[in-house]
Amino acid sequence: xxxxxxxxxxxxxxxxxxxxxxxxxxxxxxxxxxxxxxxxxxxxxxxxxxxxxxxxxxxxxxxxxxxxxxxxxxxxxxxxxxxxxxxxxxxxxxxxxxxxxxxxxxxxxxxxxxxxxxxxxxxxxxxxxxxxxxxxxxxxxxxxxxxxxxxxxxxxxxxxxxxxxxxxxxxxxxxxxxxxxxxxxxxxxxxxxxxxxxxxxxxxxxxxxxxxxxxxxxxxxxxxxxxxxxxxxxxxxxxxxxxxxxxxxxxxxxxxxxxxxxxxxxxxxxxxxxxxxxxxxxxxxxxxxxxxxxxxxxxxxxxxxx
Numbered sequence: 001x002x003x004x005x006x007x008x009x010x011x012x013x014x015x016x017x018x019x020x021x022x023x024x025x026x027x028x029x030x031x032x033x034x035x036x037x038x039x040x041x042x043x044x045x046x047x048x049x050x051x052x053x054x055x056x057x058x059x060x061x062x063x064x065x066x067x068x069x070x071x072x073x074x075x076x077x078x079x080x081x082x083x084x085x086x087x088x089x090x091x092x093x094x095x096x097x098x099x100x101x102x103x104x105x106x107x108x109x110x111x112x113x114x115x116x117x118x119x120x121x122x123x124x125x126x127x128x129x130x131x132x133x134x135x136x137x138x139x140x141x142x143x144x145x146x147x148x149x150x151x152x153x154x155x156x157x158x159x160x161x162x163x164x165x166x167x168x169x170x171x172x173x174x175x176x177x178x179x180x181x182x183x184x185x186x187x188x189x190x191x192x193x194x195x196x197x198x199x200x201x202x203x204x205x206x207x208x209x210x211x212x213x214x215x216x217x218x219x220x221x222x223x224x225x226x227x228x229x230x231x232x233x234x235x236x237x238x239x240x241x242x243x244x245x246x247x248x249x250x251x252x253x254x255x256x257x258x259x260x261x262x263x264x265x266x267x268x269x270x271x272x273x274x275x276x277x278x279x280x281x282x283x284x285x286x287x288x289x290x291x292x293x294x295x296x297x298x299x300x301x302x303x304x305x306x
Contacts, residue, residue: 001101001184004079005048006030011169012085013047015106018173019083020055024180028077030070032088033061066092074098081183083176084138093140101183103138106172108165110134110150112193115143116201120168121161125226127218130154131164133172135179137190144198147191148182151175158221158246160228209234213259213271217249217279237269237284238301245291246283254278264303268294 001024005016008031019026029052037044045053052059058077062070071094074082082103084091096103109119111134116122123131132152139145151171155164182188209231211220224233224244232243247268254262254272262270262278269281285291286301 001025001080001180002027002078003180004028004030004074004077004082004099005052005085006082006087006089006091007048007085008032008046008088009086010047011108011165011172012087013051014169015083015085015173015176016048016051018177019180020051020057022177022180024184026052026055026057027079028058028060028074030060030062030074030087033063065089065095071095071098081180083180085172085176090142091138096138096140104148104176104179104183105136105138105143105145106176107134107136107143108168108172110152111136111143111147112195112198114201115198118201118204120165121204121226122201123155124159124161124164125222127222128155131168133168133175135175136193144193144195147193148179148188149175158225160225162229204231206231211235211244214274216275217247217273217277220273220279221247221249235271235281235284238303240286242287242297243285243291244281244283245285246281248280248282250278250280252278261303261305264298264305266295269298269303 003019003024003026005019005026007016029048031046031048034043034045049059060073062068074095075098079099081099081101084103085106091103109123110132114122130152132150134150135148136145209227211223211233224247227233234241235244250270253276256262256272258272258274260272262272267280270278271281273279282294283291284294284297
């Protein structure tokens with residue numbers, strides 16, 4: 001099949017590589033425009049663009065898909081199907097209608113759960129035990145198209161969003177390959193989503209970072225894991241804001257107020273949480289410093305425990 005691929009980050013590049021290595025013909029790639037990055041703020045290519053250029057695939061980088069030449073550029077490529085993976089731009093109806101076999105999207109959740117831009121992080125933040133990837137035929141409404149395939153995976157109790165992202169990236173590429181083979185053979189299923197069961201994600205911001213110690217230990221652990229690699233959970237320690245990267249459960253109880261330090265030593269920093277439970281912080285980072293074990297951090301930042 002002739003495929004136009006639309007995507008931007010590493011998650012999308014993994015799927016593009018899978019298609020390049022397949023019998024299908026990727027005839028063009030659309031990705032977001034180059035943006036300034038790094039301290040020097042020099043223009044940087046997206047991972048999808050770098051991969052496409054390495055394989056001499058034509059690359060298009062429109063600022064927007066409505067208006068301009070995007071529709072004409074896609075039509076000139078005569079795709080049988082358009083594949084969209086983390087592109088970062090909504091496809092207008094006139095583009096959705098172009099390919100005879102439809103537009104297919106890979107989404108990193110088990111739809112209709114977690115529609116939106118941050119499904120991996122939300123699955124961890126909400127304490128889900130499982131998540132997965134969904135391929136679907138795209139519709140005008142965001143992430144609301146008919147489901148083709150879904151593949152499920154368990155979420156580790158202390159698995160970060162970054163670690164889960166890497167696993168779902170590989171799963172998404174495999175599910176996409178299965179999907180396109182089914183479409184080509186005419187055997188692809190098509191299951192409408194149950195709209196009344198849809199849930200939606202929130203945009204991640206740094207305002208989400210501070211830990212609320214009134215929460216249960218598990219809620220706090222899921223926040224610490226869910227906000228990695230960005231924006232990262234934070235807490236106040238010794239009058240400074242630190243980034244918190246890892247924590248463990250304890251079996252201890254305390255009468256201290258939530259947020260109080262219960263103990264501090266070679267095992268870590270034990271903090272009182274909601275319901276009289278405690279949590280052990282095991283890895284953290286001061287501003288401008290490297291990440292380190294809590295025991296090492298305490299050598300330079302001793303905490304007096306009442």
